Amino acid sequence: MSANNICLPVIQAPMFLLSGPDMVIASCRAGIIGSFPSPNARTVNILDQWLQQITSELSEVPHAAPWALNLVMHRSNPRRHDDLELAIKYRAPIVITALGSPAEAVESVHAYGGKVYADVTTIDFARRAAAVGVDGLALVCCGAGGHTGLLSPFAFVDEVRQFFDGEIILSGAISNGRAIRAAEVLGADYVYMGTRFIPTQESLAQDEYKEMVVEASGADIVTSDSITGVKANWLKGSLEKVGFDVDNMPPPGAINFLEAASDAKRWRDIWAAGQGVGSIDRQQSVAEVVEQLTDEYRSCL
Ligand SMILES: Cc1cc2nc3c(=O)[nH]c(=O)nc-3n(C[C@H](O)[C@H](O)[C@H](O)COP(=O)(O)O)c2cc1C
Incomplete structure (x- = not known):
């Protein structure tokens, strides 16, 4: 798994108030995709500074994995255009949209060669996002931390594969390397893991x-x-x-x-x-989590 310097098919998922530049940089250094939701930067100026920090620090890392910015695309989010402009300015390798249509992001992100993934909790949302040309769908299934889907991953991946041949990112209670492998067997390309990263040193959780x-x-x-x-x-x-x-x-x-x-x-x-909290038994650094996940994943290949 060396495409784009990714050593494990994992996206450290965006978490409101908890994921910021430190977690993203540590994830990308360790060989997984790091991400954060743009509202974690309280203003557009702070977001600009964070993206400056992320891109400049990662430019010093020889084999850094790509990073992703999570944008709330709902009409009522007054920052959605400004935050998208910053994603374009810093050429975010991946933009993950949530709570609204990814359509606006698709054209502008594709224009500079980036990818757009849409976070979806239902088959209906998945169909709508697929129809506007997203590169990937993050299927949020039952058991996920924060806003959760209700579908079983067995049902969700299979139905989405019937109409979508882009990348599938599976989420919901995936907290160990064996579960990452299981997600691949189900047909996913990546997993989206949030809870596993809450008790990391780089997390902003108290x-x-x-x-x-x-x-x-x-x-x-x-x-x-x-x-x-x-x-x-x-x-x-x-x-x-x-x-x-x-x-x-x-x-x-x-x-x-x-x-x-x-x-x-x-x-x-x-x-x-x-x-997936039951798989977590101590506070660790992001690098240690990725090392442990890699060992667990390899042991069941
Ligand atoms: C504390 C917390 C905050 C979250 N905040 C966001 C968010 O701001 N935007 C978003 O798209 N998803 C958010 N999520 C969902 C995650 O991105 C991801 O879908 C979820 O964590 C995957 O399930 P898991 O926690 O079982 O790994 C959050 C999850 C958690 C645990």
């Missing part, structure tokens, strides 16, 4: 959050639409800490999804994680 992920098992993950209005996976302990009874979560109510989805306070107090 220490208590990292420790809760290390201690948790799959039974500690609660799926609820009460927090942001759509189904997402959260750490039970963090919900209880702010006073929720996890067996009686309130109805989602009339919620402005985008506002809630990007409400930093909500995500700072209530911690997202996927069902």
